Amino acid sequence: MNTTRWIGRTRDYAAALVMIVVLVSCEDVQLAALGQLQSERVELVAESGEPIIAIAVSEGDLLEAGDRVLSQDSERVALRKQALGADVSRLEALLDEQIEGVRSETIDVARAQRNAAEIEIALAEKTVRRAKELLDKDLVSEESVDIALRNLASIRAQLIVFDTRIVELSAGTRVQQIRQTRAQIEGVRVQIALADLEQQRLVARAPASSLVDSLPFEVGERPRVGDVVAVLLKGDQPLARVFIPEAVRSQLAIGTELKVYVDSLAEPVHGTILRIESDAAFTPYFALSEQDRGRLSYAAEIALDFAGTRLPEGIPVQVPLDQFVVLGAAE
Known part of the structure; x- marks a missing residue:
C-alpha cells in the first residue's frame, strides 16, 4: 500500500469534512414556534327533552353574542306557568280574606245555627223523657231510650262546634296563618x-361571537337531556396554537406580542399570547424540524389581530423567535 497516497487522501477527506462543518455551522437555522389555527369549541347542550321546533342558523354562519341558534317546544312549560299563576291568585284572595277578617253575615249564620241547635236540644230532651216514661210502662224497649239519648248527645256536640266556630270567627285570623x-x-x-x-x-343562543361549526339535529327531532345540539367555534378569528421551544420559554409571557406567519397570507399578522401551558410536553411531529423532534415544548395560544374574513381552521402557522436569546447556546 502506498502510504504517501493514503496520507494525501486522508488530508483531502479531512479538508472536505471541515468545509461541510463550516457550511452547516454557517447555515441560517431559524428558531420558530410552529402550529396551526384552532378555535375554542363551544358545545350547546339540550336542557330539556322537548322537540326542536326551529333552527335559526346554518353551518358556517357567523354569530354575535346572544343570537338565537335553535328553539325547543315550550308549550308544556307555558301550561305549567298558567297553573302556577292560578295558584297565586287563589292564595292572594285567601290572604286578603285573612287580613280583612270574615264578613259579619258569616258570624250571623253561625249564631243562627247555634240557636237552631239549642232548639233541637230542647226537643231531644223531651223525647228522652217521654221514652223513659214509656219504658217504665213497658210500652217501648230500652233500645228506643238509647236511640233518644244518642240523638241528644249528638245535638249537644253540634252546639259545642257552633260555639267554637263563633269564637273563631269573632277573633279573626291568627298572625301565624297569615305568615303561612x-x-x-x-x-x-x-x-x-x-x-x-x-x-x-x-x-x-350563542354565548359569544362565533362560527356555527355543526348542527347535529333537525327540526322535529327530540334530543335527550345533555345531548349536544350545536357546536360553535368561538371568536371572530381562530387562535394560533403553537408549540414554544423550551429554550425560549422563560422569555415569553401572557401579553407578549409576536408576528405570526399564516400560510396563504402574504404579510405576517400581529398576535398576542393569551395562554401558555405550564406543563411541558414533547413537541408533536408536525411542529418541529427533524433535528428538533423529541425536544420539550409548551403549547401556547396566540390571539390574532386580523380584520379580514375569518381564517379557516387547521392552516399551518409559524412564529419566528430569532429575537429571543436561546438559553444555553454558546456565545
Missing part, C-alpha cells in the same frame, strides 16, 4: 321564576 299564606305565595312565585328560566333555556 304569604310564604306559600312566595314559594309559588319562585316556581314561576324557575319556569321562566326553563322557558328561556329552551332557546339556545
Whole structure:
C-alpha cells in the first residue's frame, strides 16, 4: 500500500469534512414556534327533552353574542306557568280574606245555627223523657231510650262546634296563618321564576361571537337531556396554537406580542399570547424540524389581530423567535 497516497487522501477527506462543518455551522437555522389555527369549541347542550321546533342558523354562519341558534317546544312549560299563576291568585284572595277578617253575615249564620241547635236540644230532651216514661210502662224497649239519648248527645256536640266556630270567627285570623299564606305565595312565585328560566333555556343562543361549526339535529327531532345540539367555534378569528421551544420559554409571557406567519397570507399578522401551558410536553411531529423532534415544548395560544374574513381552521402557522436569546447556546 502506498502510504504517501493514503496520507494525501486522508488530508483531502479531512479538508472536505471541515468545509461541510463550516457550511452547516454557517447555515441560517431559524428558531420558530410552529402550529396551526384552532378555535375554542363551544358545545350547546339540550336542557330539556322537548322537540326542536326551529333552527335559526346554518353551518358556517357567523354569530354575535346572544343570537338565537335553535328553539325547543315550550308549550308544556307555558301550561305549567298558567297553573302556577292560578295558584297565586287563589292564595292572594285567601290572604286578603285573612287580613280583612270574615264578613259579619258569616258570624250571623253561625249564631243562627247555634240557636237552631239549642232548639233541637230542647226537643231531644223531651223525647228522652217521654221514652223513659214509656219504658217504665213497658210500652217501648230500652233500645228506643238509647236511640233518644244518642240523638241528644249528638245535638249537644253540634252546639259545642257552633260555639267554637263563633269564637273563631269573632277573633279573626291568627298572625301565624297569615305568615303561612304569604310564604306559600312566595314559594309559588319562585316556581314561576324557575319556569321562566326553563322557558328561556329552551332557546339556545350563542354565548359569544362565533362560527356555527355543526348542527347535529333537525327540526322535529327530540334530543335527550345533555345531548349536544350545536357546536360553535368561538371568536371572530381562530387562535394560533403553537408549540414554544423550551429554550425560549422563560422569555415569553401572557401579553407578549409576536408576528405570526399564516400560510396563504402574504404579510405576517400581529398576535398576542393569551395562554401558555405550564406543563411541558414533547413537541408533536408536525411542529418541529427533524433535528428538533423529541425536544420539550409548551403549547401556547396566540390571539390574532386580523380584520379580514375569518381564517379557516387547521392552516399551518409559524412564529419566528430569532429575537429571543436561546438559553444555553454558546456565545
